[in-house]
Amino acid sequence: ILNVEQSPQSLHVQEGDSTNFTCSFPSSNFYALHWYRWETAKSPEALFVMTLNGDEKKKGRISATLNTKEGYSYLYIKGSQPEDSATYLCAPTGGGNKLTFGTGTQLKVEL
């Protein structure tokens, strides 16, 4: 069973602030890391899938990095906007098909 932790659990930032949060996972038996963004009452939306150590992915103002050797990934949001308010979930896969989710980071961007 993968132990996946995300920090912080919640975060309040002001509009325009840049922010980042962390996903930690066991580095052994690592295959891929998925990031999702989940707004209340909507479907979790896939952001990135990363597999290689040193991978960096970007989608608009959101980017992510991956360190498979030490078992962590960072998600960055540049110039946060109120519409970025959501829960951000990471989920590594360990070779099987299932996703093992972290606790999530709940982001609130205030005007």
Place this chain on the structure above:
Amino acid sequence: EPEVTQTPSHQVTQMGQEVILRCVPISNHLYFYWYRQILGQKVEFLVSFYNNEISEKSEIFDDQFSVERPDGSNFTLKIRSTKLEDSAMYFCASRLTSGSYMETQYFGPGTRLLVL
């Protein structure tokens, strides 16, 4: 853009009753999943389904749970005799192929189940 849909969005049931949660995966996808999130806890895997059979299931997925793809579009999760601890948000997800752990799983909006 194709999406995964789920019905109902909310369901309230009495303990011991049977419930069926319905999902319509993306039409050309081959691999289907159910996950759930108990309030305040992590989203957890229940079961994966491919080629009309269960490919993997978690310890949570005991004999009270079953899945079915009754036709070419629907994918259902049945809980035979609900317990209070089954109260959770249930998510359906689908994926295009069977082969790659890198492939995105697309999630539905969930069904909020409340067992009284």
